[in-house]
Amino acid sequence: MELTSEKRRKKSIETICAQADHSNDSFGAHVMPIYQTSTFKFNDAEAGRRFFAHEPGGATHSYSRLGNPTVQKAEVVIASLEAVDLDEEAEGMMFGSGMAAITTGMMALAAGKRILSQETIYGCTSQFLEEEAERFGIGVTFFDPNEPGALEMAFARHEDIGLVFLESIANPTMRVCDLEHISDYAHQKGAYVMVDNTFATPWHIRPFNFGVDLIAHSTTKYLNGHGTTIGGILAARNSFFELTEMHTWRKNFGGTAGPFDAWLTLMGLKTFPLRMKAHNENGIKVAQFLQNHPKVESLAYPGLPGHPDKEIIERIMMNGYGGMIAFEIKGGMQAGIDFINRVKVPTLAVSLGNVDSLIQHPASMTHSVVTRENKEKAGITDGLIRLSVGVESADDIIADLEEALG
């Protein structure tokens, strides 16, 4: 029977996530087992030969660095969240950390070429580009994607740009750039576009809808949501990994995720939509409270009218604005440090996207590896505070912030 297009449509994010850990293993386990094994036995020599020759009819797995059923389950789920609006499918590839995913993706797409990168990005990604990429023969140029003409000027100056790298919501400044325009332009010039979608998650921004080629995540954050793993993923539309030999890059750099970390990520994904709804509800309440507080100098939250990228945000974000807030307290470095020492409900810790609130000071913590000059250019001031609003009671979070602000 021919299915109607309505029946053929993809499942929604809520359904994919609630059933993220469903298994079809041979014992009938409901929840995906943790295939905690380094190697897989072959039924006979022919099965092993066929596996390595990529011929059908051989073994399905050989060695967990190349592929593991629990890891593959998480890869399929996360890739399908990113591709939920597409007619085609996407593939995922999990890594032992977000940084392993990002650096492997960059090496695969830009070896021997130049990366044009957004200048305000996560500290370790920035450090890799500033200090290490060139030693591997990758040229690096930074640009401000929100500065009109900066993209075009960079391409005019450098003929060797092979990859444009962006964060869909920049860490920690919360700037949002026009993924569609940048992807269109980069593709016209023959370059790929890679986006770190960690802050936004596919709940809020789906970069494939705007032409992006490769999506990276630190799954450590919202996708796991419970602060129990370090992990990363790359997601791409079908055939992109084959085209770019990404499996070989991961196999040989060896940054593959372990099965237990993938399993913990699957457990977290089950409640991903519920958590994101709660982060949103609290995020906007806390942002409004902070914005109106006399001791807060400035604040960046995509859901407030004053955000400099509001027009782009309304075009590319959906389902609310998330739980990440960056704000500056009057009084600079010391005022910021005194404040984070006084808060009691958010935990003073790096990382983000946990069910519980986390607060940190980028200038001395996550972005301490970024040079002072680049911090200044990127707007990472000494008094900037980054708050990952959790799903506790918004009233409790606000009361605590109010007391700590004094």
Ligand SMILES: Cc1ncc(COP(=O)(O)O)c(C=O)c1O
């Ligand atoms: C936006 C962003 N990308 C990547 C990373 C790196 O992820 P991981 O710590 O899992 O390597 C982080 C970590 O904080 C991040 O905030």
